[in-house]
Structures are given as structure tokens and as C-alpha cells.
Amino acid sequence: DVKVTQSSRYLVKRTGEKVFLECVQDMDHENMFWYRQDPGLGLRLIYFSYDVKMKEKGDIPEGYSVSREKKERFSLILESASTNQTSMYLCASSWVGTGVGSPLHFGNGTRLTVT
Amino acid sequence: ILNVEQSPQSLHVQEGDSTNFTCSFPSSNFYALHWYRWETAKSPEALFVMTLNGDEKKKGRISATLNTKEGYSYLYIKGSQPEDSATYLCAFTYGGSQGNLIFGKGTKLSVKP
Numbered sequence: 001d002v003k004v005t006q007s008s009r010y011l012v013k014r015t016g017e018k019v020f021l022e023c024v025q026d027m028d029h030e031n032m033f034w035y036r037q038d039p040g041l042g043l044r045l046i047y048f049s050y051d052v053k054m055k056e057k058g059d060i061p062e063g064y065s066v067s068r069e070k071k072e073r074f075s076l077i078l079e080s081a082s083t084n085q086t087s088m089y090l091c092a093s094s095w096v097g098t099g100v101g102s103p104l105h106f107g108n109g110t111r112l113t114v115t
Numbered sequence: 116i117l118n119v120e121q122s123p124q125s126l127h128v129q130e131g132d133s134t135n136f137t138c139s140f141p142s143s144n145f146y147a148l149h150w151y152r153w154e155t156a157k158s159p160e161a162l163f164v165m166t167l168n169g170d171e172k173k174k175g176r177i178s179a180t181l182n183t184k185e186g187y188s189y190l191y192i193k194g195s196q197p198e199d200s201a202t203y204l205c206a207f208t209y210g211g212s213q214g215n216l217i218f219g220k221g222t223k224l225s226v227k228p
Contacts, residue, residue, distance in 0.1 A: 103161030
């Protein structure tokens with residue numbers, strides 16, 4: 001089974017801090033994603049990476065950056081955390097092989113609170 | 116703006132009831148339709164990915180159909196069990212890239228024993 005591991009389940013940070021959310025997958029997937037989930041909204045894509053060092057902005061990239069130096073690891077960086085970034089963050093990965101027919105495999109999520 | 120609508124928003128059924136939910140999506144530039152089950156405190160789990168008009172998929176008591184011409188998919192659960200309680204998400208891919216995957220807000224199902 002594919003395993004997608006997010007480094008923290010819960011995180012509390014202060015406004016203005018630089019925050020790193022780490023995600024590791026163990027199935028050699030090319031695609032990796034960062035989403036955020038807020039009450040009353042669907043999952044919204046922050047960034048998408050289709051290969052090492054390759055990235056695309058999603059729907060809500062403002063205030064975030066990403067890093068993909070190795071295929072298995074995709075990091076989400078909050079350059080200067082703000083209270084409106086309090087949310088549940090989900091990492092996912094998928095295999096390129098069947099193209100858009102590949103299901104996403106999700107991590108358990110990181111619930112970030114910015115105070 | 117492309118939008119995926121799911122209905123109903125929430126649903127409460129008794130154990131043994133059969134139920135279904137709807138996912139509506141834009142019918143143009145369709146590539147794939149995904150269904151996920153998201154149980155509380157767990158990660159979303161893929162149920163089905165469908166790409167062809169008329170596709171029907173089945174996994175145990177859960178099945179799904181796809182109509183790409185009119186832009187909808189149905190998810191059916193036969194004989195609901197308490198363990199089926201979860202939020203069911205659908206997502207639509209357009210434009211040929213998985214970066215173009217748009218999620219609906221989900222249908223929250225509660226099954227009472």
C-alpha cells in the first residue's frame with residue numbers, strides 16, 4: 001500500500017513565524033500535491049509538483065512556497081505565518097502512469113493553528 | 116469559474132437503508148471523475164476514478180455511475196452500515212493534468228445503528 005506521511009498531525013505557530021510542513025511518500029510517485037481544507041469549502045490546491053524541482057501554482061498559492069528536491073519529499077513553506085493560514089493541510093501523491101485516471105493517495109493531514 | 120457541486124450536503128440514514136449522492140460538474144473539457152471517502156481522523160481514500168461516459172464501477176456495496184455529456188455522477192451505497200459514515204468527496208479533472216483537479220465540498224453521511 002502507498003504510504004503518504006506528513007510530519008506533524010497538529011502544529012501551533014505564532015504569527016510571523018516561518019513554518020515548514022513536510023510530506024514523504026514511499027511509492028515513487030511523480031506527482032505530489034498540497035491542499036488545504038477549510039469548513040464549508042472543498043479541498044483547495046495550493047501547489048502541485050509533477051517532478052523533482054518542478055512545480056505549478058494551484059488555486060491559492062499566495063503566502064506559500066514549496067520545495068521538491070527529492071522525488072519522495074514535498075515540503076510546504078509558509079514564509080510568514082498569518083492567522084488566515086490556520087487550516088487543515090493535506091498532502092497527496094499520485095502515479096503518472098495512468099495519467100488523469102490515477103487516484104490520489106493522501107496523508108493524514110496537519111492541523112495548523114496560527115496564533 | 117469551474118465548480119463541482121455535491122448534493123445533499125449531509126444525509127442521515129438508518130442502518131440497512133440504501134442511499135445515493137450526486138456530483139455535478141462542467142460537461143466540457145472532461146478528463147476524469149474521482150470519488151473519495153474521508154472518515155473522521157483518517158486520510159481521504161480513493162473509491163473510484165472514472166474516465167469514460169457511461170462508466171459504472173463497483174466496490175462491495177458501493178457503486179458509481181458517470182454521465183459526462185450531462186455532467187453528473189451518482190454514488191450509491193446499498194444497505195448502509197455504521198462504518199459507511201464518512202464524508203464522500205468527488206473531484207473533476209479538466210484539461211489533462213492532475214493539477215487541474217477540482218473538489219466538491221462533500222456529502223457527509225451518518226448511518227445510525
